Structures are given as C-alpha cells and as structure tokens.
Amino acid sequence: MTTGAVLLAGAVARLREAGINDPARDARILLAYALGVERSRLTLVLYDDVTSDQAAAFERAIEARVARQPVAQIVGRRAFYGRDFIVTPDVLDPRPDTELLVDLALSAPFETVSDLGTGSGCILLSLLAERPNATGQGVDLSELALAVAGRNADLLGVSDRVVFHSGSWFEPVVDARFDLIVSNPPYITQDEMTQLSPEVRDWEPHMALTPGGDGLDAYRIIIQAAPNHLAEEGRLLLEIGHLQGHAVSELCRAAGFTTVVVHQDLGGKDRVVAASGYKGA
Structure with missing residues (x-):
C-alpha cells in the first residue's frame, strides 16, 4: 500500500519534467479526482492508504496530463461563473x-x-x-x-x-x-x-x-x-x-x-x- 502523499510527490516531479506550468496544482486536482474527494479535503486524506484502483486511476490521469491533455478534459468538469460544467x-x-x-x-x-x-x-x-x-x-x-x-x-x-x-x-x-x-x-x-x-x-x-x-x-x-x-x-x-x-x-x-x-x-x-x-x- 502507499499513500496519496507519496503518489503526489512523484506526480509533481513527472509533470514538472514534462514542462507543465503548474505541476503541483495539476497533480493535486488529479489526485483529488482519482481519490473521489473534494479538492478542499485533499490535505485531510493525503496520508491515508490508497487502493490499487485509486492508484491506477491517478496513474492514468497523470499519463494523460503528461501527454498535455487539459486537466478539465481529464476530470470532465470545469468551473465557470460559479458553476461546474461538463467538458x-x-x-x-x-x-x-x-x-x-x-x-x-x-x-x-x-x-x-x-x-x-x-x-x-x-x-x-x-x-x-x-x-x-x-x-x-x-x-x-x-x-x-x-x-x-x-x-x-x-x-x-x-x-x-x-x-x-x-x-x-x-x-x-x-x-x-x-x-x-x-x-x-x-x-x-x-x-x-x-x-x-x-x-x-x-x-x-x-x-x-x-x-x-x-x-x-x-x-x-x-x-x-x-x-x-x-x-x-x-x-x-x-x-x-x-x-x-x-x-x-x-x-x-x-x-x-x-x-x-x-x-x-x-x-x-x-x-x-x-x-x-x-x-x-
């Protein structure tokens, strides 16, 4: 088993190497998505063990971002004028x-x-x-x-x-x-x-x-x-x-x-x- 914090650290490094402008921000958004938690709660669960399914979902998301797919497309939503829209x-x-x-x-x-x-x-x-x-x-x-x-x-x-x-x-x-x-x-x-x-x-x-x-x-x-x-x-x-x-x-x-x-x-x-x-x- 591993924790979200360990996954996050590795993902930030990979995104930085891929030339992503704000690797820490994107990695946190994608980790919250993979874990199925609100972004505001991510810090609270960072040191909990993640399941193999969650780790695999995060890996897919990071691979997509390394390929420069927009974050909104990966998670399927974008906030606009105070509301979430499907993207x-x-x-x-x-x-x-x-x-x-x-x-x-x-x-x-x-x-x-x-x-x-x-x-x-x-x-x-x-x-x-x-x-x-x-x-x-x-x-x-x-x-x-x-x-x-x-x-x-x-x-x-x-x-x-x-x-x-x-x-x-x-x-x-x-x-x-x-x-x-x-x-x-x-x-x-x-x-x-x-x-x-x-x-x-x-x-x-x-x-x-x-x-x-x-x-x-x-x-x-x-x-x-x-x-x-x-x-x-x-x-x-x-x-x-x-x-x-x-x-x-x-x-x-x-x-x-x-x-x-x-x-x-x-x-x-x-x-x-x-x-x-x-x-x-």
Missing part, C-alpha cells in the same frame, strides 16, 4: 476571461438570448441560471458539442428554458428577434494556430478555435446578420482576440451599430466588443 474534447475548455462577457450581458435586462457557437453552453446557460425568467437558444455546427451543452443544461436545471439548434450561426434560429445576442466564435488566425499551447492546439476542436485566414470571418457573418435578429434596443456581445478590438468595432459600425465599446479583461487586454443602437447601415 469533453468536443468543446472548448471554458476560460475565466470569458466570464467578462457574462458580466456584461448581465449588466442590463434581457428576456431572450441567443448564443452562436454555444459549445459547452457555458455562456448561455450561465446567463439563464442567473436570470430565471429568461429563455435562450444555442446554435452550434457540432452535434457532439450540442450533446455536451444539453447535458450541461440538465446539470444546471435550465433545460426547460433553452433550445439548441444544429447549424451555422443564424441559419437555424427559430425566433427572429432577441434582446441579447452573444458569441465567442472561432477567432484565432491561421498563423497563430502554430503558436498555441499543446493543450489547446492538440486537444481542443479546431473548428471552435479558428476560421482560418485573418480570424475575422465569423464576425463578418454574425455582425452583418445580427440586426435582423435583434429586438429594438437589443445588444450584441462578442468575445474577441486581444488584437481584434479595432477591426471588430469597425465591422459593427459599418453594419449600422451606433454604440460600440471595447471592454478589457482583468489582464487589461481587449476581450469583448459590445454593440447596440442599431440605426441601419
């Missing part, structure tokens, strides 16, 4: 920077919301969980991603207020007008793809990461069509790459939005473009 290789791993988009969406009232490229559903479902009277629609080209979003809707208890559609952007949208349209579309340029970490480049769906070229294709489509699907005084919120604020803002103005604001994330980087006040192009 698989079929969806983007929800990122803390995206919480800014949720904050901005919640800064004004809305009853109907559409999420284009919904993925795991983390944006849309967080909004519905925070606004019990709102209803929403999520669109994604990936049926596998929509299956994950559906599971997350059940997990959060909002499945009765959301409908998911398979298709490209606005094509399958049922209701013509929404108070709020949100999207975190693929925006990484083709050249930037080679610079991504292995966790992103090798494990997350490329369709959700990049449209190729200059990374702006999705914005061109969404922004041009959005006025036909926004209610009067409706808002459009778009997550962007940190170098795309000016370009996306200009697309919004060219489409007829009169109020266009670029918002920065906690790191001071451009992260969300908010557009409203449509007056016609």
